[in-house]
Amino acid sequence: MATATVASQNTVVHEHQDHHEHEHHDNFITKYLFTTDHKMIAKQFLVTGMFWALIGGFLSTLFRLQLGFPDMNLEFLRPLLGGWIDEAGKLDPTFYLALVTMHGTIMVFFVLTAGLSGTFSNFLIPLQIGARDMASGFMNMLSYWFFFVSGVIMFISLFLKTGPAGGGWVVYPPLSALEQAIPGSGMGMTLWLIAMVFFIASSLLGGINYITTVINLRTKGMSFSRLPLTIWAFFLTAVIGLLSFPVLFAAALLLVFDRSFGTSFYLSDIYVAGEALPNTGGSPVLYQHLFWFLGHPEVYIVLLPALGITSEVIATNARKPIFGYKAMIISMLGITILSFIVWAHHMFVSGMNPFLGSIFMFLTLIIAVPSAVKVFNYLTTLWRGNLIFTPGMLFSIGLVSFFISGGLTGIFLGNSAIDIQLHDTYFVVAHFHLVMGSASFFGLMAGVYHWFPKMFGRMMDAKLGYIHFWLTFVGVYMIFFPMHYIGIAGFPRRYYSWTNFEFTNSYTDLNMFVSIAAIITFAAQAIFLFNFFYSMYRGRKASLNPWNSTTLEWTTPINPGHGNWPGEIPTVYRWPYDYSKPGAAEDFIPQHIPLSQTPESNLPHEQELVKVELEIMREEADLVANESKH
Amino acid sequence: MYGFLIAVGALLLLSVIWMVYRIQTLVSVVKGSDKKIATGSNKVNAFLFLVFLVGSGALMFWYSIKEFDNYQLPVASEHGVITDELFWITMAVTGIVFLITHILLFVFPYKYQYKEGRKASFYPENHKLEILWTAVPGVVMAGLVISGWMAWSDITAPAPEKAHVVEIMGYQFAWDVRYPGKDNVLGDYDYRLINASNSHGIDFTDKNSIDDFPSPKVVIPKGEPVLFKIRARDVLHSVFAPHMRLKMDAVPGMPTRFWFVPTKTTEEMRAELKNPEFEYEIACTEICGRGHFSMKKVIEVVEPAAYQKWLSEQKTFIQQNPSLAEGLKSETKELAGIN
Numbered sequence: 001m002a003t004a005t006v007a008s009q010n011t012v013v014h015e016h017q018d019h020h021e022h023e024h025h026d027n028f029i030t031k032y033l034f035t036t037d038h039k040m041i042a043k044q045f046l047v048t049g050m051f052w053a054l055i056g057g058f059l060s061t062l063f064r065l066q067l068g069f070p071d072m073n074l075e076f077l078r079p080l081l082g083g084w085i086d087e088a089g090k091l092d093p094t095f096y097l098a099l100v101t102m103h104g105t106i107m108v109f110f111v112l113t114a115g116l117s118g119t120f121s122n123f124l125i126p127l128q129i130g131a132r133d134m135a136s137g138f139m140n141m142l143s144y145w146f147f148f149v150s151g152v153i154m155f156i157s158l159f160l161k162t163g164p165a166g167g168g169w170v171v172y173p174p175l176s177a178l179e180q181a182i183p184g185s186g187m188g189m190t191l192w193l194i195a196m197v198f199f200i201a202s203s204l205l206g207g208i209n210y211i212t213t214v215i216n217l218r219t220k221g222m223s224f225s226r227l228p229l230t231i232w233a234f235f236l237t238a239v240i241g242l243l244s245f246p247v248l249f250a251a252a253l254l255l256v257f258d259r260s261f262g263t264s265f266y267l268s269d270i271y272v273a274g275e276a277l278p279n280t281g282g283s284p285v286l287y288q289h290l291f292w293f294l295g296h297p298e299v300y301i302v303l304l305p306a307l308g309i310t311s312e313v314i315a316t317n318a319r320k321p322i323f324g325y326k327a328m329i330i331s332m333l334g335i336t337i338l339s340f341i342v343w344a345h346h347m348f349v350s351g352m353n354p355f356l357g358s359i360f361m362f363l364t365l366i367i368a369v370p371s372a373v374k375v376f377n378y379l380t381t382l383w384r385g386n387l388i389f390t391p392g393m394l395f396s397i398g399l400v401s402f403f404i405s406g407g408l409t410g411i412f413l414g415n416s417a418i419d420i421q422l423h424d425t426y427f428v429v430a431h432f433h434l435v436m437g438s439a440s441f442f443g444l445m446a447g448v449y450h451w452f453p454k455m456f457g458r459m460m461d462a463k464l465g466y467i468h469f470w471l472t473f474v475g476v477y478m479i480f481f482p483m484h485y486i487g488i489a490g491f492p493r494r495y496y497s498w499t500n501f502e503f504t505n506s507y508t509d510l511n512m513f514v515s516i517a518a519i520i521t522f523a524a525q526a527i528f529l530f531n532f533f534y535s536m537y538r539g540r541k542a543s544l545n546p547w548n549s550t551t552l553e554w555t556t557p558i559n560p561g562h563g564n565w566p567g568e569i570p571t572v573y574r575w576p577y578d579y580s581k582p583g584a585a586e587d588f589i590p591q592h593i594p595l596s597q598t599p600e601s602n603l604p605h606e607q608e609l610v611k612v613e614l615e616i617m618r619e620e621a622d623l624v625a626n627e628s629k630h
Numbered sequence: 631m632y633g634f635l636i637a638v639g640a641l642l643l644l645s646v647i648w649m650v651y652r653i654q655t656l657v658s659v660v661k662g663s664d665k666k667i668a669t670g671s672n673k674v675n676a677f678l679f680l681v682f683l684v685g686s687g688a689l690m691f692w693y694s695i696k697e698f699d700n701y702q703l704p705v706a707s708e709h710g711v712i713t714d715e716l717f718w719i720t721m722a723v724t725g726i727v728f729l730i731t732h733i734l735l736f737v738f739p740y741k742y743q744y745k746e747g748r749k750a751s752f753y754p755e756n757h758k759l760e761i762l763w764t765a766v767p768g769v770v771m772a773g774l775v776i777s778g779w780m781a782w783s784d785i786t787a788p789a790p791e792k793a794h795v796v797e798i799m800g801y802q803f804a805w806d807v808r809y810p811g812k813d814n815v816l817g818d819y820d821y822r823l824i825n826a827s828n829s830h831g832i833d834f835t836d837k838n839s840i841d842d843f844p845s846p847k848v849v850i851p852k853g854e855p856v857l858f859k860i861r862a863r864d865v866l867h868s869v870f871a872p873h874m875r876l877k878m879d880a881v882p883g884m885p886t887r888f889w890f891v892p893t894k895t896t897e898e899m900r901a902e903l904k905n906p907e908f909e910y911e912i913a914c915t916e917i918c919g920r921g922h923f924s925m926k927k928v929i930e931v932v933e934p935a936a937y938q939k940w941l942s943e944q945k946t947f948i949q950q951n952p953s954l955a956e957g958l959k960s961e962t963k964e965l966a967g968i969n
Contacts, residue, residue: 094920168917174882175865175918181802182919268883269821271831272802272864276822284866284881318742321754327764349868350879351886354786358779365771372767373760375731380759382738386750388668389675389739397679397739404731408724411771415778417713417785418720421875424868424915463654466671470678477686485693489701490872492915495923501911503872506700548667580750587749 026562034145036137037562041144042123043455046448048144048151049115050529053441055155056106057522063099066091068515070497070508084163093496097166098184100494102158104169105192109199110154112302112440114147117241120305120447121210121234123455127553128228130219130570132563135212143205150198157191165192168494170295173266173287177258180273189259193252200245200252207245210238219552220620221572226591228551228576229322232329233308236336237301243340244297251290258282285350292343299436300339304332306443307374307403310396313446314378316549317393318385319587321577324377331370338367348416349423357416364414371407375400386580386587390547391465392450398473399442405477406435409484427487430480438476445472448532453546457559458539464531468524475521482510550590551576571620573613574606668744676743683736687729703872706899706910706931708891709785710875716778723770789889793855794937796848798912799830800860800867800880803921805912806830807848811841811946816859821882824863827951831863834947834954843944847928848912850892851937857889868916871929873899879916892931899931 026035035041062081065072073089074081084095122140126133134140157164166184167176171192179186214227214235227235257263258279266287267279315322322328344352344360378400387393409431412418422428445468452460491504498504498511545554552572556564570592578589584601594617595602596610658669705714742750797808797816808830810816817832817839824831832839850856860869862880869888870877878888900908910929914922932940948955 093923097917097920097922172866172917178865181865270864270882271821271824276824280883283884285884318750320750321752323753324755324760326755327760349877351881351884354782357786358782361779361782362775365775368771369764369767373764376763377760379731379734379738380753382735382742384751384753385738385742386744386748387672387676387739387742388744389672394675397735401732401735404728404735408728411724411774412717412720415716415720415774417778417781418717420713420785420877421710421717421872423877424870461651461655462669463671464651466675474682474686481690485697485701488703490703490870492870492913492923494917497923500924500926501913502907502909503703503911504913577754580752582752 034141036133036141038122038126038134038137038140039455039560039562039564041140042119044144045114045118045122045147046455048148049111049119049444050532052106052110052151053115054525056103056111057525059099059103059106061519061522062091063096063103064515064518066096066496068512068518070499091496094166094183095163096496097168097182097494098163098188101166101168101171101184102154102164105154105165107437108169108298108302109196110147110151112437112444113203113241113298114199116302116440116444116447117234117237117305118144118147118206119444120230120309120451121206121238123451124230124553125210125213125234126217127454127556127560127564128231128551128576129214129217129222130552130565130572131213131217132565132569134209135217136209139205140209143202143209146198146202146205150195150202153191153195153198157188157195160187160191162186162188164188170288170291171255172291173255173258173284174270174272177255177267178270178272180275185259193256193259196252197249200249203241203245207238207241210234211242214238219569219572222552222591226572226575228308229311229325229328229332230305230308232332233304233311236332237304237308240297240304240336240339241301244294244301247290248294251287251294254290255287285347285352288347288350289344289352292346293340295346296343297339299432300335302436302440303403303443304335306399306440306446307332309443309447309450310378310399312551313390313392313396313450314381314400315577315579316450316547317388317390317396318381319388319548319579320381320385321579322377323380323383324373325575325577327373328377331373334370335367338363338370342367342414345414345416345419348419354416361414361416365411368407368411368414371403375404375407389466390449391460391462391469392446392547394466394469394473395442395446395449398469398476399439399446401473402434402439402442402476405481406431406433406439410435421490422487424493425487426483426491426493429493430483430487433480433483434476438480442472445469445528450547451553452532452535452539453542453558454553454556454560456536456539457542458535458537459542459546460531460535460539464527468527468531471524471527472521475517475524478517479514479521482514486510545590548586548588550578550588552591555590555592667746672744676740679736679739683732687732704894704899704902705873705875706892706894707874707876708893709781710873710890711893712781713785713875716774716781719777720774723774785890789857789887790855793857793889794850795857795859796850797830797859797861798848798869798880798927799863800869800914800918800925801829801863802865802919803914803925805867805869805925805927807845807927808832809843809845809941809944810838811843811944813838813841817842821863828947828954832947832954834958840948841946843946844950845944847930849930849932849937849940851934852892852895852898852931854934855889855891857887860886860888865918866916867914867918867925870913870915871910872913873910874929877915895931895933896929897932 074085074091075089078085084092086092162183164184165171165188166182175181176185176189214231254265258266264279264282266284267282270277311322311328342360342364344356345364348357413422413431449460449465486507542558544558552570555570572591573594574591576591580587581589581601589598595606595613705711795810795814795816799806806829815838818836819831820833821831823833860878860880862882867880868877869880874890876888876890878886900906912927912929914925
């Protein structure tokens with residue numbers, strides 16, 4: 001029954017494919033703009049994500065200038081920032097907060113959510129599970145264009161006279177609700193909220209598509225236990241997003257009501273700008289609960305795809321099966337579930353009931369266990385491998401390093417007693433920039449270097465990739481490692497200057513060092529940009545399977561058309577990690593090679609499966625024969 | 631002129647880099663190394679991981695030891711000693727894991743770098759190993775959680791009844807301090823009563839508020855429990871007293887609290903740090919707007935006797951500004967000591 005369904009489905013799509021080849025000709029608009037091809041949509045997400053990464057990174061260099069060189073005359077920025085540089089050549093403190101806020105918003109949502117998940121879920125899900133396209137190409141297209149609109153609105157908000165939203169990326173009310181409290185909470189915040197609504201719609205459209213595609217459109221033989229870990233990661237990411245983004249939407253909606261329609265969900269007992277507001281009975285802590293119900297899973301929305309990509313890249317380039325495939329899946333499942341019940345560890349000192357704090361401390365530290373398992377599994381995968389350091393592999397190893405460094409500091413912060421001192425200090429900044437920001441960014445980079453040949457049919461230059469990696473890897477540590485020290489010393493986040501307090505009136509040298517490192521690391525990304533765009537047109541032509549990888553995407557033509565495989569979709573006969581299998585001639589056996597063709601390398605239990613496999617293949621052949629009679 | 635020269639220099643530099651890039655690409659094509667699975671760069675990268683491990687490790691140890699006294703803030707509260715201890719225990723545990731995992735992560739790439747003809751070992755799973763490294767972190771975590779939970783429960787337990795109450799109210803961009811006076815009970819307040827002369831919104835019809843008094847700084851006695859009652863007038867703020875290891879958000883509409891026992895007077899701390907200017911400080915750690923970075927309040931810790939003396943010298947709100955008592959009943963006025 002199942003066989004018949006799959007077979008007939010294949011034929012339907014196949015007919016469509018023929019139709020496509022003979023009659024359908026894409027023009028510029030349907031090919032590059034309003035395309036429904038998942039591969040092109042992935043590229044759209046990638047390029048848009050890169051654009052936002054540059055903006056987000058540039059904003060960070062601006063505020064790092066302020067933090068590292070507080071006495072510097074920033075007059076030279078006036079052509080760009082205009083009135084935000086005052087007569088004395090100083091950055092405006094309100095604009096400093098806007099910079100911090102937009103840096104966070106852009107990086108978390110536009111770069112690491114849309115840029116990472118949007119790119120690789122779109123690109124890899126159909127290619128790796130053996131599908132012609134997403135379940136709904138149209139919804140997929142909408143997903144990108146909602147994201148695009150969201151980006152346009154957010155971009156416009158950067159140029160408002162009152163500035164963009166400036167209440168931190170978490171936009172806690174009442175600050176984000178009251179224009180009187182900070183100018184960015186006026187039009188800037190309104191645009192922020194509208195942009196986020198579009199963004200959430202985009203994420204949901206994408207997520208529904210990813211989930212449906214993974215469940216329904218896997219090719220024959222591609223059972224869940226044969227899915228590459230990338231797909232598992234994208235699938236679980238989409239599930240998390242689908243369950244948590246609506247809650248952010250609710251939080252944003254209530255904030256809109258409070259801001260514009262006089263409700264009091266989050267506002268109570270406020271006297272601001274010489275006036276007592278009528279709102280009573282609301283609770284700012286309610287917003288924090290709602291926000292972090294998304295906000296914490298969001299960390300894993302950002303991180304899981306990166307971990308999935310890394311698993312794939314490390315296994316391929318270690319020429320070894322990923323160690324503990326099942327344990328990896330179970331730990332990702334564990335992380336998925338636990339990610340929903342740890343949110344209040346962001347709120348230990350928010351004034352919520354301390355008993356709740358105890359509960360969330362227990363739950364939070366449990367999530368360290370699956371994360372630890374993942375790290376150990378990566379290490380064991382490297383152990384006794386035959387490691388090839390492609391740029392993708394380097395970035396993957398870098399990711400594991402950041403995941404360890406940033407993950408371990410999470411154990412401090414998840415402990416509510418220790419968090420009293422560390423909360424909202426630079427220790428937190430160091431922690432999440434390593435474990436979430438840099439780790440996910442490295443996952444993105446590993447993915448780009450690894451799948452570039454599949455995306456554009458050409459190779460990126462490896463040497464430039466190495467230089468890019470080493471500059472970025474060392475640079476990231478130079479930026480974020482010193483922040484641990486100033487965090488332990490108690491330096492609070494989002495401070496414009498350090499001179500008002502005696503306990504923060506030190507470490508000017510270290511802050512300067514961090515700023516220089518940040519600027520150099522940001523500049524080093526130019527190497528990547530050059531490599532990316534140059535290789536797109538002039539790079540060395542890629543071979544069919546440049547990394548000798550086992551997964552299905554490498555069975556497509558070098559430049560796959562819409563529909564991915566010109567003929568039948570390959571059938572899958574084995575798990576995706578048959579690297580260096582004893583007895584095999586080559587050090588990899590792709591997923592579409594039947595067990596019956598590799599008797600020399602089959603493990604005992606696989607040898608038993610050969611009979612079943614041959615039977616299925618015969619049935620399949622019969623079916624195809626019947627089809628062609630019609 | 632300088633700008634022009636810099637631009638020309640940058641342009642020249644870029645073109646040199648460009649030439650080098652083209653030449654090395656062509657050389658690698660001629661040598662055929664672009665077709666190899668692993669080129670000489672593989673060795674270089676493997677070696678660089680080792681260099682990074684040793685170099686950054688040395689840098690970390692050197693700086694951590696050299697700067698220890700600078701980043702380790704002296705502690706001046708009873709619970710702070712406990713949370714500091716927890717911090718350093720966690721540091722020891724995670725530090726060991728950090729070192730071991732990183733040594734493996736960077737030594738493996740060197741040791742198992744690609745060699746032609748060698749085959750990686752096919753090692754897909756080992757259940758014993760996996761159970762082991764699920765269980766061990768589990769147990770270690772449990773230990774850390776339980777010790778943290780016990781400390782947290784003690785810290786957040788209700789304050790002792792004899793605790794000295796101080797109210798700290800955050801607003802854009804400063805803190806206001808109110809003491810409950812002799813009765814140790816703060817008077818009622820209502821944000822709608824706030825005006826230029828009554829910045830706290832104190833309800834003076836409440837008898838408890840009559841002996842309340844303001845203070846330009848937080849003065850507290852050493853060795854006795856102190857209860858901070860924290861509130862905010864406009865947006866979120868957060869009371870952070872780094873030396874007391876104390877932090878609690880100030881939330882409009884929802885009063886919060888934090889109690890602690892200071893262990894060193896300001897004078898003692900000055901002597902200890904050999905810094906005659908030293909002051910305990912309160913800073914804001916919840917983003918609150920333009921002046922977020924400047925919300926400073928000084929805490930002065932004194933001996934209990936000096937504290938009692940200081941208390942008796944303070945003037946109440948009403949004594950400082952008798953107009954606040956206008957419209958009050960005459961018996962209340964008598965209580966307030968004005969007529």
